[in-house]
Amino acid sequence: MFVKICGATTEREVRAVAEAGADLVGLWHGVPGGRADLSAQRLARLAAEARATGRLRSVLVTFGSQAQTLARTAADSGIDWIQLHGYQRPALVRALRARLPARVRLVKVLHVRGTSCPEASLIKAYERAGTDLFLLDAATADGRVGSTAHPLDDRTAAGLAQSMTRPFLLAGGLRPDNRHRFGLVLAHPRFRGIDVDSAARGGTGLVDGARTADVVRAWRAP
Structure with missing residues (x-):
C-alpha cells in the first residue's frame, strides 16, 4: 500500500515523511491561494530533498491546465508523479x-460530492489519454476540492472504482482511527493506497513525523 502525505513545504517535513515510513510526498505548485503552494524553485528543492531520502517519490499536486508548462515544470524539478487536481479534461492528460x-x-x-462524481463519465477517456492512476477525493457541498478533510462514502468509492481499469488511491479525511470504515475499498483489487493531509499535521500546522507514523501503522495493519 502506498502512503502519500500531501502539502509539505519544508525540508524538515519531507524528511519526517520519509522517516515515518511513507512512500510519496505531495508538493503543491500551481494551486492559487493554497496554503502549501510552492514556487518553482522551492518545488525543485523539496523534490531533491525527497530523492535524497532514498525512499520518497515526489508528487507535483497542481490545478494547472497547460501541458507545456506542466511538462517543463516536471523536467526542471525532477518530480516523479503529477497529480492533476481540479477538473482538467482528458485532452490535457493526452497532451501531457x-x-x-x-x-x-x-x-x-x-472529485466525489456526496454520492456523485461529475467526472465519472470521463473515466474511460482519461484512461485512453494516458492516466496511470486515479485518486478518489471528496468535494464539499460548496465546491471546495483538495485537503477538505471530508471522508468519502465507502460504497460510493468502491462503486466508482468498478468503472476503472487503472489502480486508484483513496483520499478525503483519512485518519488512523477510521480505516475500519473503508472495508469495501480496502478489499478492492485495484486499491493501491491512501493520500493524507490533515491527519499528518501537528499543532503548528506542519507535517508531524509522529502523526504520520500513526497513519502509516494504522493503514498498513493486517
Whole structure:
C-alpha cells in the first residue's frame, strides 16, 4: 500500500515523511491561494530533498491546465508523479503524457460530492489519454476540492472504482482511527493506497513525523 502525505513545504517535513515510513510526498505548485503552494524553485528543492531520502517519490499536486508548462515544470524539478487536481479534461492528460518521460506517472483526481462524481463519465477517456492512476477525493457541498478533510462514502468509492481499469488511491479525511470504515475499498483489487493531509499535521500546522507514523501503522495493519 502506498502512503502519500500531501502539502509539505519544508525540508524538515519531507524528511519526517520519509522517516515515518511513507512512500510519496505531495508538493503543491500551481494551486492559487493554497496554503502549501510552492514556487518553482522551492518545488525543485523539496523534490531533491525527497530523492535524497532514498525512499520518497515526489508528487507535483497542481490545478494547472497547460501541458507545456506542466511538462517543463516536471523536467526542471525532477518530480516523479503529477497529480492533476481540479477538473482538467482528458485532452490535457493526452497532451501531457506525450510530453513527459515514461517514468513520470500521471494521476487524475476524481472529485466525489456526496454520492456523485461529475467526472465519472470521463473515466474511460482519461484512461485512453494516458492516466496511470486515479485518486478518489471528496468535494464539499460548496465546491471546495483538495485537503477538505471530508471522508468519502465507502460504497460510493468502491462503486466508482468498478468503472476503472487503472489502480486508484483513496483520499478525503483519512485518519488512523477510521480505516475500519473503508472495508469495501480496502478489499478492492485495484486499491493501491491512501493520500493524507490533515491527519499528518501537528499543532503548528506542519507535517508531524509522529502523526504520520500513526497513519502509516494504522493503514498498513493486517
